[in-house]
Amino acid sequence: MPGDLSRLLNALGLIAVDTVLALAFIDQLWFRDLPCPVCILQRAAFTAAGFGLALNLLFGPRPSGYGLTIVGAAVGAAISMRQILTHIVPGSGSYGNEIFGMHLYSWAFIAFALMIVGCGLLLLDDRQFARSEPRSNRLSVLPLAAFVLFVVLAVGNVISTLLICGAGFCPEAPAGYLIFNDNLSLTELAQTL
Amino acid sequence: MMSLPFLLFACGLGAAWLRQRGVAMGFWVAGLVVLLVLFRIHMNDVLNIAL
Numbered sequence: 001m002p003g004d005l006s007r008l009l010n011a012l013g014l015i016a017v018d019t020v021l022a023l024a025f026i027d028q029l030w031f032r033d034l035p036c037p038v039c040i041l042q043r044a045a046f047t048a049a050g051f052g053l054a055l056n057l058l059f060g061p062r063p064s065g066y067g068l069t070i071v072g073a074a075v076g077a078a079i080s081m082r083q084i085l086t087h088i089v090p091g092s093g094s095y096g097n098e099i100f101g102m103h104l105y106s107w108a109f110i111a112f113a114l115m116i117v118g119c120g121l122l123l124l125d126d127r128q129f130a131r132s133e134p135r136s137n138r139l140s141v142l143p144l145a146a147f148v149l150f151v152v153l154a155v156g157n158v159i160s161t162l163l164i165c166g167a168g169f170c171p172e173a174p175a176g177y178l179i180f181n182d183n184l185s186l187t188e189l190a191q192t193l
Numbered sequence: 194m195m196s197l198p199f200l201l202f203a204c205g206l207g208a209a210w211l212r213q214r215g216v217a218m219g220f221w222v223a224g225l226v227v228l229l230v231l232f233r234i235h236m237n238d239v240l241n242i243a244l
Contacts, residue, residue, distance in 0.1 A: 037195065037235040044198040044228050051202055051221050058209050068221055075225065079232055151210075154203040161196035169234070170195050 006128035007143060010056040010065075013118060014146040017050035020111055021153040027104065028160070033097050034177075037170040038083050040161055042108045045076025047154050049115055054150055057143045061128045066119045073119075077112035080105045198228040 024043055027033045035043065052068030059065070083095070083105040096104055122128075139147065163177045164170060205220030 038232075040195055041198075041228060041232050041235065044202070044224070044231075047199060047202045048221065048225055048228065051205060054206060055209055055214065055217065058212075059214055064218070068218070072225065075228065075232075082232075082236065147206075147210075151203065151206050154199055154206060157199040158196045158203060161199060165195045168194055 006061040006122065006125075007057060009122060010053045010061060011143040011146045013069075013115070014050055014053040014057065014143075014150055016111075017046055017053065017115075018146060018149045018153060020046055020108075021050075021157070022149075024104070025153070025156065025160070027097060027099075031097055034164060034174045036095055036174065037165075038079060039096070039104065040157075040164075040170065041079050042076055042083075042105065043157055045072055045079055045112070046108075047150075047157065048072030049076060049112070050150055052119075054147055057139065057147055061122075063123065063129065066123050070116055070119050073112040073115040077109055077116070080109040080112060084109060195231060198224045198231070201227060 021043060024035070024039075028035060049069045049072030051072065052065040052070075055068065056062065056065035087095070087103075099107065161170075164174050201220050201224035205217040205224065208220060209217035
């Protein structure tokens with residue numbers, strides 16, 4: 001597999017991660033489905049897994065980049081599996097909205113598993129790691145867009161998590177944006193103005 | 194506290210953009226360690242179960 005094709009596949013993989021993180025934001029903001037602490041950790045694991053693909057885009061494909069993605073996805077799979085197991089007994093309830101008949105943590109586990117398998121398949125071809133010519137540092141439009149969107153979503157999650165949880169730990173079942181209610185009393189401040 | 198992993202990963206992406214691959218990987222490792230610690234803390238949370 002030539003280096004350029006490998007870079008394109010890494011860009012498509014990162015766009016897939018971007019899509020997952022963006023859909024989580026849509027579910028949170030549009031459908032008002034606030035993430036639980038473990039759900040936030042799954043988002044962080046998606047960011048950890050996408051990080052390796054982002055490095056492959058910037059520095060060219062390297063086994064270590066795929067390694068970061070596999071480790072991040074394995075951690076994410078463990079976290080989502082823990083949440084699935086919490087609800088696996090019939091009648092034990094669920095958390096959040098369903099999408100196409102499954103909850104977000106079930107989809108997350110499938111996505112993490114697909115990432116591990118995808119990286120395994122990409123690692124099968126050694127030719128992408130052999131540099132026959134100096135690689136340009138300039139990114140084409142698609143990898144650049146994937147990278148920039150990934151950074152925006154990572155920073156967006158910093159802000160979102162701060163708004164939901166404040167500076168401390170998240171409540172087990174968040175009912176609203178903590179920073180507006182308790183920490184800074186911005187809601188009361190807005191009402192008085 | 195819960196936003197710390199995202200912050201560390203974002204810093205790592207910034208370092209990668211500045212062509213500092215080693216620093217970027219350092220931020221990634223730090224972020225993953227924090228993520229694992231937070232997972233250990235929240236592992237036994239009682240979730241908002243809709244029975």
